[in-house]
Amino acid sequence: MGDVLAGIHATWEFDTDSLLIRFERGIRTPRLLQSLRERRVPYAALSAVTLTPGKRSTVVLHAVPRPGADPLLEAAAGQLKEGCDPYRLVLPAERETLADYYAEELRAVLGPEASLPAERFMVTAPEAPVHFKAYDGRAGFDGTVVSFRWYWTGASSAKWKAGDQTFAVADLGGIEWRSPEAFEGYLRLVPRGAEPGASGQDTAPLPSAPRVQPDQDPASVVFGLGYGQVHESLPFAAAVLESVRRTQPVPVATAPVPVGGRRDPADIAERIRHLGDLHRAGLVTDAEYTAKKTELLAEL
Template identity: 30%
Template structure:
């Protein structure tokens, strides 16, 4: 038996499993204290290491891929103070740490594989769980994920009301912590709608703004992950990254093998009827504009709609204050729904207000 006691945690090895007991001080991290004691069986271990430093050392456990739902859900993005498989060791305990590593390595026989596993070997966090986030609260009772909003929630998202997602209807879960000015998120991908919108507007996600209690949402993600099909049996749906999940920025189609010979050029479009402009593809022309073209050149003029990208900063007639206000409202709506980014909205607004 080998044991090392530090402020962050106590690690005990009895020859068959490692027992990781978090410390009671703040150095243990909020997530580790809430997660509680972990019992890591020998079959779940892929290795252990100890790194000596001038002021402190690091004990690190390496688990087999797919053995722990917490690591599966967080994808290695946990900060060191919240990672239960890392332990800071003081210089006066270097010898004890080295002895623990030697005992664990000696107990790891060749019969224990180090490759991926086909089932979780750790049970995941205890239930029920609840955690607050930037724009809402997420809770899980083992059967349903419940999302409730607060006063900081985007209006369109809050209008959907509280959400209750059964585990059977969830295809994937993804946890991204806040990093610097970039917000994070906890997102649940429903099986019926795998394509996600940005977390700010997604009713199946909560935003993480870097608050102290944000890491507790990782426990909710791990508890849900433990009840989804194991990655070795079913490939989980991949969620788009928040920075590329805008409505007009869908993931590009998969690349195809180029043809051996270049494809023949497309035949020219047939000439348009006299007095009418040529018809553009349906997906590229808004419906009101097509109707006006079909009506012919004699139709009364109509206000030109603003597209999602093109024309965002088009000038308005000088002195037409109503048109200026209408254009600003249109830009504000496009920005609120995520069609225009913050930078594009700022430039478009300047183009309207400070036109020559």
């Protein structure tokens, strides 16, 4: 499209295949949006576009991402306040006609899989290194290792006894982030191999395992009294989550061969093309690509 739409706190730039969202640095801009600075969102990462009335004579243009497309929203798990949603553009009500035009333009470029959850992250998380101060320690992430350094003024005796902690992302299965704006906010690192949870993050501890409170868990840092604020802890959680997903093997979905006959050659060709896309993107290793391609060709 090549157009620019300026709103309150943000500006949207419409490129050929993506939407570039730039956030203002003004004092009234939510601190989370200021810390994000800008985000590039492929149109293929969007599921819908809405235009609704806002507060105080405004309208809200909302580009709704596909579930699983954005590590920031996956880490937030529905806990973000409306004003901190990076996909909302607030405009004066008199610009509703213009906003409606761009809403239609965006709907026209939504991908064929817009209604489906994304199989991988399509929006980039904040880049490492990142760090923030929690109530009981300092959290750091260099892109491959998460570190917790305890404060003697806030850490529990259990954490002091365990000592400072380091976690390789290759050993993690996910994260749990509870907003500091809620009661007892925290960031917890979940080891790889735990059962999937229902909280919106990658994983949660096994249901049968005792649930250690975050202030006693050396794999957690707790928020409170101004520590671990959303604009600091959530981008950190998203960066860790994206790296965790990147280190996990990507399963290549397969469908059973119809009984009594061969697979449709066109279907096989499409699956090989998809496999090649995953391979070129670095999501499938050379060995996995060769083995799966051989398996698919054998079904012809």
